[in-house]
Amino acid sequence: MKAWWKESVVYQIYPRSFMDSNGDGIGDLQGIISKLDYLQSLGIDVIWLSPVYKSPNDDNGYDISDYQGIMDEFGTMGDWENLLEEVHNRGMKLIMDLVVNHSSDEHPWFVKARKSKDNPYRDYFIWRPGKDGKEPSNWYSNFGGSAWEYDEGTDEYYLHLFSKKQPDLNWRNPQLREEVYAMMRWWLDKGIDGFRMDVINFISKPETFEDGEPKPGKKYASGSKIYRNGPHIHDYLQEMNAKTLSKYDVMTVGEMPGVTPELAQMYTAEERKELNMVFQFEHMGLDNGPDGKWDLKPLNLQDLKQNLTKWQKALEHKGWNSLYFNNHDQPRSVSRFGNDKEYRVESAKMLATLLHMMKGTPYVYQGEELGMTNIRFNSIQEYRDIEIINFYREQKADGVPEEKIMESIYAKGRDNSRTPMQWDASRHAGFTTGEPWIGVNPNYRDINAEQAIADEDSVYHYYRRLIQLRKSYDVIVYGEYDLVDPEHPEIFSYKRTMKGQTLLVICNFYGKENKFEWPNEMNLNDARLLISNYAEQEGEELQRVSLKPYEARVYLLVH
Incomplete structure (x- = not known):
């Protein structure tokens, strides 16, 4: 069945690094507005805006303290409304990030929840007593260390699958779910065109919190297989669809680490009324060694062929694929899978061709269309990402040589994709007149939007042509x-x-x-x-x- 979101090309904006309008070194909403003509010229249909909600910024906005407020650094609600209007005026659509597996520990719900065990908001989160003087289970947080944090005031632990400042929400509580749905309707009624849903397949936790099997020599076990795609996940998504999404003409994409093609069919089959498409990560893990993403190994092309083909065939007639090599959590694809030196332009175009001609909705991450590359900062002090910093500390504590740690960070660190957008060859790449919150890649004098637009043979113009072809031939979308x-x-x-x-x-x-x-x-x-x-x-x-x-x-x- 034809649908506008199948025929669209999506552009992800990471607001902190996109464009700064007021010289404070941090990208903002007015900065984004100033660059909408650039995105329209590229041929973009949908903008996905990474979180701009109020947040203490422990995880760059993915720790939300107010779901209906705008972070001061980014602007005001008036600025956001102005952005939505200007996006729509150009015939583009706007989707927002929905982060409801966890909130911030500074959200009023959690502030109240930790006051006492009988507080009405206590059950909005997941609390457990300790076991034998230790954590309730040996689960490992995705950002390092235990997934449980002790709360002295109530002598219990709360679950956080990410940072300890990101307590997990308790989706078993129907009142919590109603609050989430009301918040979603509030944004949809403002006129947004859909949601990208952060780790949405983590929201249904198992009935019990059993210990996992740690890897040899490790204290904590990765609970990822335990808490992904939990027992009530389809119930929650169908309820969410019935109470919110089905009432609007919007697109939805669920970020789902650990999802299989069979599960993706269930999540995205139109008759099941859950989501339009999922982000899966199998192809993003093909260059991981046995110890995960920081354990480096070269990509084997046969593995990539088999994996992408498996997903293309599995969702060919039932469900829908999202197509991506880049986002705010991944290193730059031209540095990862291409050659960012002698053949930067050619390999960036090749990777784009490979992806954009497949069946599914393509996602372009800011700077990808310029062939932006990974960054190699001189010291760990220049990095900003909590995942990188925690990894560095853990590895140093384990006695791993500095050089080996940094090679992993250079290859796979999330800050590779978070350096400021390279607009021109002026100071700080035209991103800000102040000091940027994170360093600009020194190659901005050669790689920037102004240069790319002036060069008909640039990566930018190649993306324009790919996007135009998609709009011209149904076989590219539906074949x-x-x-x-x-x-x-x-x-x-x-x-x-x-x-x-x-x-x-x-x-x-x-x-x-x-x-x-x-x-x-x-x-x-x-x-x-x-x-x-x-x-x-x-x-x-x-x-x-x-x-x-x-x-x-x-x-x-x-x-």
Whole structure:
């Protein structure tokens, strides 16, 4: 079934790092408004705004103290309303981040909840007595250490799957759920166009909090398999849909670590009335070693082919995919999967081609369309992310050499994607007239929006063309997917088919030349080159295509 959110391209804004309008070094709402024409020119349909709610900023806005207020650093509610109006005036839509697995420990609910065990708000959170003088269970927090924090005032522990300043909400409490739904309706009635839902498959906790099995030598066990996709998750999402989402024409995407294709079908099947699509992380973990994301290993292209194909086929007729390589929690894809030195432009375009020609809704993260790269700060003092800082401290305490710790942070740290947006070659990349909250990547003089817009061959203009193609050909949005030449170790190729049209996508994933054999069932004479990241060769023999380093081509065949 056709839907506007299937045909859209989404652009994620991380407000703190996007554009500063008042010189305090922090991006803000008026800064975003000043750049809406830039996003419109790029061809963006939907803006996803990372949290701008009131927050003590322990986790950069994902710890919310007031769900219906705007963080002072970002502006006022008037500024936000102005932003929504200006987005809509340009024919774009705005979706907000919904963070309801946890709140801030400074939210009034939690401030009241910790006053006494019989406070009416106590049951808005998850409390347990200690066990044998220790935490209620050996669960590990996603940000390091125990997932339980002792509260001296009431002699109990509260659960926090992230920072200790992010206590988990108790979704078993119907009153809590009603408060969340009322808050969602409040924003929807203001005119927003949907929600991106933060770790939404964590909201249903197990009946009991049993110990997990820690890895050898570790004190805490990762509870991730225990608290993901819990016993009542589908009930809660269907209730949320019935009481809020179904009453509006909006899009929803659920961030769901640990979701399988089978579960994703359930979450996104239209008849089940839960969500439109999910963010899954399997392809983002393919370059993780046995000890997780900080344990570095090279990406194997065969793994990526198999994984993306598995998801394409699983959600082809039931459900819907979201397509992404970048976001505020991931390093820059051109540094991670491409070559951010000699072939930065070519590999950035190749990765974009690979993703945007697949079936699903593409997400562009700020700066991705410029080919922005990872950052290598000189010392840990220059990093701002709580996850990086906790990881560094833990590794130092375990005696891991500084060089090894920093290599992991350089490769996988979340601050890679959080350095300021590079607008021009002026001081601080045109992001601020003050001192930025986090350092600007020194390569901003060469990599910036002003330069990219002036260069017709830039990554920016290539993204514009990809987005325009998506709006021009239904086969890109709705066509069926099939992998081509699955065994080729260095080329990722696939086709999309729909109503007499076939799209052939060929991506050389590496920095050396490769040969591609044209599929026998495809008529060469029908082929027309739609887009490529290299100039077209006159009179080239297509039977055996010679691909340059990181070359990407898309052919359209009409038959």
